[in-house]
Structure formats: C-alpha cells, structure tokens
Amino acid sequence: MKSALLTLTLLFTLGFASAQEDATSVIDRIIDNMRGESQIATLEMTVIRPDDEDTYTMRIYSEGEEKGLTRVIAPPRDAGQAFLNDGDNVFIYNPRLKRVLRLPPSGQSDSFLGSDISYDDLAGDDLRDNFEASILEESEESITLELIPNPDAPTPYGKVHLTAEKPSYAPTTIIYFDQRDTAVKENILSEYAEVEGRYIPQRFEVKDLLEEGNMTVVEWQDADFGVEIPEACFSQNALEREGVCE
Amino acid sequence: MTTSISKLAWRNLWRHKRRTQLLLAVVAYATIAIIFFWAYYDGFVGVLLGGQARYLAAPVMVQTEAYYTDPDPENALMSLDIEGELASFEGVRGVAPRLEFQALMRSPYRTLGSQVRGVDPALEPQVSNIPGDIGEGRFIENTGEIVLGIDLAEELDVRVGERLALDVQSLGGSQGAGLQLVGIIDSNILPVDEGTALVHIDEARVLTGVDTATGLALDIRQGDEKRVAENLNAASLLPGGIVAYPITELLGSLMSGIEQKRGSMIPIVLMIALFAAVTVMSTVIVSVIERTREFGVVASLGLNQGQIARMVTLEAIYTTFIGFAIGAVAGFALTALMTATNLMGPFINSFYGRYLSGMAISDQFVFATSITYLLWAAVTIVIAAVLAIVVPGRRVRNLNPAEAMRAN
Numbered sequence: 001m002k003s004a005l006l007t008l009t010l011l012f013t014l015g016f017a018s019a020q021e022d023a024t025s026v027i028d029r030i031i032d033n034m035r036g037e038s039q040i041a042t043l044e045m046t047v048i049r050p051d052d053e054d055t056y057t058m059r060i061y062s063e064g065e066e067k068g069l070t071r072v073i074a075p076p077r078d079a080g081q082a083f084l085n086d087g088d089n090v091f092i093y094n095p096r097l098k099r100v101l102r103l104p105p106s107g108q109s110d111s112f113l114g115s116d117i118s119y120d121d122l123a124g125d126d127l128r129d130n131f132e133a134s135i136l137e138e139s140e141e142s143i144t145l146e147l148i149p150n151p152d153a154p155t156p157y158g159k160v161h162l163t164a165e166k167p168s169y170a171p172t173t174i175i176y177f178d179q180r181d182t183a184v185k186e187n188i189l190s191e192y193a194e195v196e197g198r199y200i201p202q203r204f205e206v207k208d209l210l211e212e213g214n215m216t217v218v219e220w221q222d223a224d225f226g227v228e229i230p231e232a233c234f235s236q237n238a239l240e241r242e243g244v245c246e
Numbered sequence: 247m248t249t250s251i252s253k254l255a256w257r258n259l260w261r262h263k264r265r266t267q268l269l270l271a272v273v274a275y276a277t278i279a280i281i282f283f284w285a286y287y288d289g290f291v292g293v294l295l296g297g298q299a300r301y302l303a304a305p306v307m308v309q310t311e312a313y314y315t316d317p318d319p320e321n322a323l324m325s326l327d328i329e330g331e332l333a334s335f336e337g338v339r340g341v342a343p344r345l346e347f348q349a350l351m352r353s354p355y356r357t358l359g360s361q362v363r364g365v366d367p368a369l370e371p372q373v374s375n376i377p378g379d380i381g382e383g384r385f386i387e388n389t390g391e392i393v394l395g396i397d398l399a400e401e402l403d404v405r406v407g408e409r410l411a412l413d414v415q416s417l418g419g420s421q422g423a424g425l426q427l428v429g430i431i432d433s434n435i436l437p438v439d440e441g442t443a444l445v446h447i448d449e450a451r452v453l454t455g456v457d458t459a460t461g462l463a464l465d466i467r468q469g470d471e472k473r474v475a476e477n478l479n480a481a482s483l484l485p486g487g488i489v490a491y492p493i494t495e496l497l498g499s500l501m502s503g504i505e506q507k508r509g510s511m512i513p514i515v516l517m518i519a520l521f522a523a524v525t526v527m528s529t530v531i532v533s534v535i536e537r538t539r540e541f542g543v544v545a546s547l548g549l550n551q552g553q554i555a556r557m558v559t560l561e562a563i564y565t566t567f568i569g570f571a572i573g574a575v576a577g578f579a580l581t582a583l584m585t586a587t588n589l590m591g592p593f594i595n596s597f598y599g600r601y602l603s604g605m606a607i608s609d610q611f612v613f614a615t616s617i618t619y620l621l622w623a624a625v626t627i628v629i630a631a632v633l634a635i636v637v638p639g640r641r642v643r644n645l646n647p648a649e650a651m652r653a654n
Binding site: 177 | 270352353354355390404408409410412413419420422423424426511
C-alpha cells in the first residue's frame, strides 16, 4: 500500500513537473516567434471609435526587444513626429516644436497617437519573466496558456490568456483580465509571414473590451526582416533627421 | 474725598440698573467679538499650518538646499548619520525619514502619474496624522504594499487586496514593481485623499536607486517649529548644504500672505473697540443729560464740577471694566465650547477645503487661546475712558448748579 502511494505521488509530481516544463517551453517558443529579428517596415494604423476613424502611416526600424524608431509619414498634420524606444526610455520628437523630449513615467501612460496602444505597450510587458504559465487548453490546432503574474510583477492585470496556433506557436490572441476576472483588453494577431522559421504577425488588433467600439488595427504594408540597421538610427539625432536609418 | 467719589460712582451704577445693564451688554459683546475674532483667525491659521505640517509636509523638514530648490531624488541626503543627534535635539520629539519620487501608477483601467512617498511605517505616525486616517484596510507594514488616498484609489478603480503596477525612472534607469493595495486613506481632506500614495521606504529605495532619503521629517510641537529650526541651523549639527526648514518656510509665499493678512485685520478690531467705546460714551452723554438736575442737587450739597465729572468718568470706567470681565469669561468660554463641540470644523473643511485647493484643511477646528486677545479687548476700556473724559465729562465740568437744579 505504502509503495503504491509513493509511486502515485512520484508519477503525479513528475507529471506536474512535465506540464510546468511544457508551459514554460511553450511560452518561450511563442515569445521568440514574436521578437528578435531586426526589421524595417511600413505600417498602417487605424484608430477606430464608434463615431470616428483615423488612419496613420508609419515607418518603423526595430532591432530586438530593446530598440525601435517609429516615424509618422501620413497624414500631413502628424507627419514628421517620431518616437524612439531605447530600453525602457521613450523619446518623442515633435516637428512643430523642433524638440526631442523624454517621456516621463507619467507621460508613458498616454496612448500612442490616440490609439488603444500606450507608449508603455511599445516598450513591452514581459510575459516571460513576470508571469507563471500553465496550460489551460490544448488541441491539435492550438494551445492556450494561462499566465498568472508573480506577486511583485509590475503589472496590474490579474491574468493573461495567450493562445497560439500549432505547430508554428504563432500567437493569435492575448486577452488581459483585471483582478476581478473581467477581460479588459484583447490583442488579436493574424496574417503571419514566415521568415526563416519564425512567424511574424502582419496584422495586430487591440480591442478595448471596456469601451464598446474602441479598437486599433495595425497592418504591415511591407517589411524587410533580418536587415542591418545603422546604430545611429537608434539615437535622438535620428528623431530629428530623416534618412539616418536608411 | 476720592474714596467717597469712587463709592458714589459705584452706587450710581446700581441706582440706574437698566442703563448699566445696557452698557455692560455693549462692552461684553464687543469683548466677546474681539476675543472670538482673534481666536478664530489664529485658529484658522493653526488649522492651515497644522494641516500642512501633519498631512502634506512636516513640522520641520531636514533636507539638502538642492532638494529644496529642485525636489528630485538625485538631490537626496548623502547619509542619515545625523538621525540620532536630531532625535535628541531640544524640541525634537521624533525623526522619520522620507523618500519622495514621481511614479506612474497603473491599474487595468487607468494610468496616472503621481507623487509617491516612501516612509518608515514604525516612525511615520510620529510626524504625520495620515496613518491614523486609514478608512479601510491597514497602514503599510512591509515592502510590496501601498496605501492610497480614497479619491486616488477610486480614480484608478483599485480595491484593497488588489495589485497596482508602479513604474519609476530611477537613477539607474526604469524600475517597476507590483504592489498590493493594503489600505485606503479617508481623511476628508481633499489634497490628501486625492494625492496620497505611500510605500515602504525600502521599496522606495529599490525603485529610485537612492539609499538614503530625500528628507528627515521632525516631530515638533505646533508653534515651536520656527524656533527649533533656527536653533538646529545655528548649531553645528547639520553638515554643509543641509538645512532645517520649518513649516512656515515650507509654505513659502502663503505664510507671508497670512502674516500680512493678520496685520490688515488690526483696523477691523480697532473699529469694533471704537464702536463699543462710542456706544458707551453715547449712553453716558444721554445719562448726563437726563441726570442734569441730579448733578445740580449734588453740586449744591458740596461736590464741585470737577468731582462730578470724575464721578461720571468713573461710572463709565467701572461699567466698561465689568463688561470687559464678563465678556472675557464669556468669550473664552464660547471659544472653548466651539472647540469642544467642533461646530465650525465641518463648515471650514467644506467651504475652504474646496476654495483653497492644495491646502490640507482638517475638519477639526480648534480656536486659539492667548492672553493678547484680552489686551486687544482692553483697548475698548481705554478708548471708552478717554471719550468719557473728553465729551460727557466736559459737559459736566461746564455745569451751572443753579441752572441744573431747574432743569427738567
């Protein structure tokens, strides 16, 4: 009897450890899919509200998770604005003011060009390091992870549900829940392009689930991956001067 | 003879009871008004200073001159070695370190920038009333915890037990933390409830990269702040570049405005005293006119005009003095009663709390007490005496006894 109990406990522990390991490796594969490559791309961002719709065209240059420069090309009223991510710092250039400003923490709460995406979202909320992952659902076509934040994780969310397709592990949906079990934000990633074994989303929707009809859609118009981008592109000078990154 | 005139003047007060009672009422009322006025004004200043000292700032803050000019954590104190010596300095009842910084607070629904204060939960209650104003939950005890003002918590829509994300630009770059909301402050003071966010000072040190504190808050008895700060700055206790700032200096231009305002109140008080004295004088004049025949009889019995004038003046002085004594007792009793029942507190808090945004106006109003208020009220006696000598006294001195006896 005792040995049977011991065997059951061992099997359960191993099984549990195995599931934990799977969830961790799955999240690694999903995150690695989304990031890493350098890229130069043209994006179209549409901010949708119940009674209005605005579209922006932007040129982005990014390298890994830490560095990125975004320049607004259209519409004319916003053209010339540029944003630089340098680690956790965000810098803004406004052509009317002809000045580069570092966004203080209070400013990083502001939404990016009035969209449902904040400057903070551009810097990234690290799902890998701040959350404990477990498998919620799994089928042959997809896998859904439930991510619970660590007690001291710098995130206000109660949990995150991350769904990815199989076998590519390209993420398709990320749903953010508050601490009262209500879904507050949904990110939908689609139209994947395969680049050297990675699956990069070409369409990104952000839905504000608390405000009906509020949504932001970002679509890649063209993109080059794995390109070499001059280091000077990720400097405050590059914000003011076009052409540094090409 | 002087004694006889004094006795005559005293007896005359009670022979003309109604007139005496009227005069007593006027002087007592003026005395009560003057005492109440200064007690209220100084009490209001006390509420302002006390609120600022015990809710928003501190009675005395020891900080670098650089921080006073530019309140950035990079201008923090270099070390806290002076804490022990400060605690044993004359007039200092307690010392609490504070580390203040700007942060971004994020809930799932909103993101707000705010000033956050890192405190030592064991020491902070000595220098602040905030720990005693927890309306829900408890005060912070450990790292990983935060308390917010009730209005701030409502704006972020975060409840006790839930987590908040804090993002800070530190000396070493960006830092973030997830903190559990353990308590909500409900002080009924607008700037406190809207703007207070407190974390453990050790948490603040990790977030900002500052090992020490942006200031040391000193617990000083109200009224002694300026004196103790001056003594501290004069003693060779504080290292170079570090200054003790009393609350009066921390308030800056507001304090000088309050002091100027007090000076401009003096003519108002003098007007009240003058009004009362003129009323006394008027009543005495009427009394003299009505008693002309009586004065004629008294003159025929041997008193000269000067003595009669002195008697009339003494009547005015006695009346004013008794009225002053009654008014003094009643005035201080009234202010003590108003303090005990706190009748003014909610009104002051409600009216001025919205009007003077940024000031901590408590809903507890304490009327001030000072012997100088009696001196201001005593001005009434002096003016009344002078006027009684000048006007009705002169009429009496010019009295013709024979004509006076024939008067109606």
